[in-house]
Amino acid sequence: MLLLLTLLFKELLFHGASTVGEKNQDLQVLRPHHLTTEEPLTFHLIQISSFANHSWAHTQGSGWLGELQTHRWNGVLGTIQFLWPWSRGNFSKEELKNLQALLQLYLHAFPRVVQAFASQFQFEYPFEIQISFGCRMHAGKASGSFLNGAYQGSDFLSFQGNSWKPSSGAGSQAQNVCNVLNHYRVIKEIVQILLSDTCPRFLSDLLEAGKAELERQEKPEAWVSKGHSPEPGRLLLVCHVSGFHPKPVWVMWMRGEQEQRSTQQGDIMPNADGTWYLRVTLDVAAGEVAGLACRVKHSSLEGHDIIIHLDGYSILLILICLTVIVTWVMLVMVGSWFKKRSSNQNICSPYVPSPAFSTEVNTQDSRNSGNHLCLVKKSWLKSIFLKKWKTSLNQL
Numbered sequence: 001m002l003l004l005l006t007l008l009f010k011e012l013l014f015h016g017a018s019t020v021g022e023k024n025q026d027l028q029v030l031r032p033h034h035l036t037t038e039e040p041l042t043f044h045l046i047q048i049s050s051f052a053n054h055s056w057a058h059t060q061g062s063g064w065l066g067e068l069q070t071h072r073w074n075g076v077l078g079t080i081q082f083l084w085p086w087s088r089g090n091f092s093k094e095e096l097k098n099l100q101a102l103l104q105l106y107l108h109a110f111p112r113v114v115q116a117f118a119s120q121f122q123f124e125y126p127f128e129i130q131i132s133f134g135c136r137m138h139a140g141k142a143s144g145s146f147l148n149g150a151y152q153g154s155d156f157l158s159f160q161g162n163s164w165k166p167s168s169g170a171g172s173q174a175q176n177v178c179n180v181l182n183h184y185r186v187i188k189e190i191v192q193i194l195l196s197d198t199c200p201r202f203l204s205d206l207l208e209a210g211k212a213e214l215e216r217q218e219k220p221e222a223w224v225s226k227g228h229s230p231e232p233g234r235l236l237l238v239c240h241v242s243g244f245h246p247k248p249v250w251v252m253w254m255r256g257e258q259e260q261r262s263t264q265q266g267d268i269m270p271n272a273d274g275t276w277y278l279r280v281t282l283d284v285a286a287g288e289v290a291g292l293a294c295r296v297k298h299s300s301l302e303g304h305d306i307i308i309h310l311d312g313y314s315i316l317l318i319l320i321c322l323t324v325i326v327t328w329v330m331l332v333m334v335g336s337w338f339k340k341r342s343s344n345q346n347i348c349s350p351y352v353p354s355p356a357f358s359t360e361v362n363t364q365d366s367r368n369s370g371n372h373l374c375l376v377k378k379s380w381l382k383s384i385f386l387k388k389w390k391t392s393l394n395q396l
């Protein structure tokens with residue numbers, strides 16, 4: 001079965017690669033140096049396969065340009081989903097079709113082959129296999145590729161040079177798997193072509209095509225809040241920074257020009273729209289809050305750092321408290337005014353229904369419904385006032 005598979009792979013792959021292989025060399029010479037970041041950029045595919053038992057397996061696949069997802073594998077249709085208009089790079093339709101067919105074949109066969117070998121490889125159900133496959137580019141040049149496999153979340157094996165090597169610490173089990181895999185020369189050749197030719201070409205295309213997206217500058221928004229007090233008499237100040245792109249950012253709690261060393265930085269987390277979020281905290285004594293500020297530096301701000309002073313924050317709090325108190329006092333006043341008015345003008349006592357409604361209501365009922373209507377009216381008026389004050393609060 002493996003042999004048949006590898007022959008099919010080879011045919012598909014060489015068909016695609018041979019037509020574009022020569023063009024590739026010119027492209028690499030022509031390609032401008034377009035990267036603004038110093039970091040090497042990667043394109044990699046991630047495969048996550050879960051095996052519940054000998055008859056049930058589930059595989060997810062995705063493609064990533066650095067930390068930006070560019071592709072998703074649709075397991076139902078067996079197709080590549082391109083998540084950006086530029087996710088095709090400029091691979092020809094034919095080459096993409098061949099790659100898709102190759103992936104289809106591979107993702108169809110992979111769980112079967114693993115399940116067939118599970119007992120020989122001493123894989124114990126349930127288990128999970130993760131594979132990361134990709135290549136790097138640095139300063140416009142291909143700078144290496146990788147294929148790593150993990151079993152149950154730990155490094156298991158990798159592809160090095162032209163053969164499979166067990167990861168250090170993965171023991172004889174990984175050695176055993178590599179021994180078996182190394183027998184399949186054709187698979188190794190295919191992996192080598194994908195790693196050394198297809199991937200770098202695709203990465204370099206993607207970097208060109210997705211340039212605008214990668215270099216997109218989005219300004220962060222920042223705000224501060226109070227977290228759970230770590231202990232009595234202390235405060236946890238939280239500075240939230242969100243919506244920025246690209247990822248590198250500098251956020252620090254400051255007192256004047258002095259960086260607060262005990263500032264704790266969380267992980268930079270992705271937002272759904274491809275921008276980033278970061279939370280930075282400071283644990284301080286309650287009396288030392290005045291004079292602190294959260295400072296944010298980001299490329300999109302072009303040197304105009306965001307600085308949020310805590311004093312401003314407490315003034316805002318005082319303002320909000322004041323407004324709430326004033327609102328409350330006014331509501332009470334309005335309430336008593338209505339009470340007075342109602343006892344004078346009787347809007348709340350015996351309601352006299354209009355003839356149209358009253359024909360079938362006896363007097364007892366009409367008195368009850370009159371009271372009820374009056375309460376409704378009151379609460380309606382109250383809610384109107386509340387709404388007004390709420391909107392003016394929001395405008396603050």
Ligand SMILES: *[C@@H]1O[C@H](CO)[C@@H](O)[C@H](O)[C@H]1NC(C)=O
Nearest residue numbers: 051052053054055056057126
């Ligand atoms: C295999 O696992 C799946 C998913 O957990 C379960 O629905 C199915 O019944 C299991 N089959 C066997 C034969 O244990």
Ligand SMILES: *[C@@H]1O[C@H](CO)[C@@H](O)[C@H](O)[C@H]1NC(C)=O
Nearest residue numbers: 027030031090091092205208
């Ligand atoms: C691919 O992109 C490069 C650089 O942008 C361009 O020079 C080349 O003509 C493109 N190739 C095809 C087949 O469109």
